[in-house]
Amino acid sequence: MGISPSLGRIRDIDLPAGRIRYHDTGDGPPVVFVHGLLVNADLWREVVPGVAAVGHRCLTPDWPLGAHTVAMPGADLTPSGVADIIATFLERLDLTDVTIVANDTGGAITQILMTRNPERIGRVVLASVDCYDKFLPQPFTLLGKLARLPGSMRPATELLRIRALHRLSFAFGWVAKRPIPADIVDSYLLPSRTSGAIRKDVRHFLKSANARYTLEAATRFPSVTFPVLLVWAREEKLFPVPLAERMARELPDATLKLVDDAYTFLPEDQPDQLTQHILEFMREHVVR
Template identity: 70%
Template sequence: MTTSTLLGRPHEVDLPGGRIRYYETGEGAPIVFVHGLLVNADLWRMVVPAVAAAGYRCLTPDWPLGSHEIPVPDANLTPAGVADLIAAFLERLDLTDVTVVANDTGGAITQVLLTRDRSRIGRVVLASVDSYEGFLPQPFTALATLAKIPGSIRPLTELLRIRALHRLPLAFGLLTKRPIPPEIVDSYLAPSRESAAIRKDLRRFLRSVHRRYTLDAARHFADIDIPVLLAWAREDRLFPASFAERLARDLPNATLEFIDDSYTALPEDQPKLLTESLLEFTRRYAAP
């Protein structure tokens, strides 16, 4: 079974500054998934089928974070700009009472989104995410520094053709406890390896990443009264439990659940447990 089959039918939609691809499957209340840096919709391939089967409409975009295949040269790729792209996606498809599910960098962008336009969002799942001072976390701050050097991204993408390097800390070694299947790694890395336009998009995002975005978002947390599930990897090596506990204190309607035997990429390491937490949360806070 191909990944596209798992995620549903592919579609494309025009948003301010460019076009993005997304996958859709299922019927019911909408759930929109937000992946992180240098991954794409395939991150959710082991979560979406069970969520759709439970009676939800799952929409899984390839956000322009370096593993997308459609360049967006005119899009604003700052964290605030990508947050506005998500808001535009919800508006363009006329989605309301949406559950947004985010992982890793996508969680930082979702926090920014919540402080800019949460009018169509009913609840949020933050599954081990960047926040506060941890955007980007070490050692990935090196990517933001590297991105300031013209032509610097291509040597890195070429180096990662060597599969033995994929378990290194600056690749996927800190993100997952277990190796990611080679065909999925190729899905994540091939776009930036093969396209100068995608590398340019990636550099634009990386050059703009700064903790001021998440720290500014945090100053508005007291105003965010929608339900938030913090599904956190207990063994997370990038975002320790203290980040989750701080978010739980600062967000007025937050629930914290720890998930065992996983690093940051919960959809890769523990998709079943993440799905169970997500479904329990959406049922508990379903619209009347």
């Protein structure tokens, strides 16, 4: 589970797919955060306080994407299955007019969610996310290939014990412009290193993660009725800015904001700018 006290109290909820552990802080209209592959709620540790401070309830789950601590054996952990888990989470907590904030792989899952189960969503923020034919992007397509080899996840996670490798492109080097604090890296990587059940979950997801999900979601963009904010790293290495510009054209009510001096992990590299864009967007598109 995320280790950052700024995220609020820890709660569990039992869903048909299994147990989801999440942080909950603040009061007011709900904001639900969706992280990506091999990270957890800690990704949002410097964004949540600013959003909660102005009168929002921030719910920050550990989704079953490899840095969670409660395994989900038997669950459908395909991209559409994870999107359905998020939809069920919103339903079980009876959250309505929700603002979804997503990053990286979480953005691919959110595109599936918003075109498949949009009923409880009021607005969406996609912050440098997988989209179109970039799911998964290079060099992370290698993870999908590895996942098809039995026993391959354990050596891959053990390799990342070597902290010197964390700045390479296949680890955090192309997603975070600056080194991530060691305790946060441990929060991200230890669950898959120490638990075979967690490795099985992430292998399940990786074996099924491919661009047909995001390309199919994109065909449904014209049906999206709520506003969408695209916050994109100008120096993005995985998802070039023209992809964001394309999404801004194809979504009926979308706005694009570019952020300097950052890579994909905007919540790590530029949390203050990301928070400001989220709050301005929610003020413009009034949260009831």
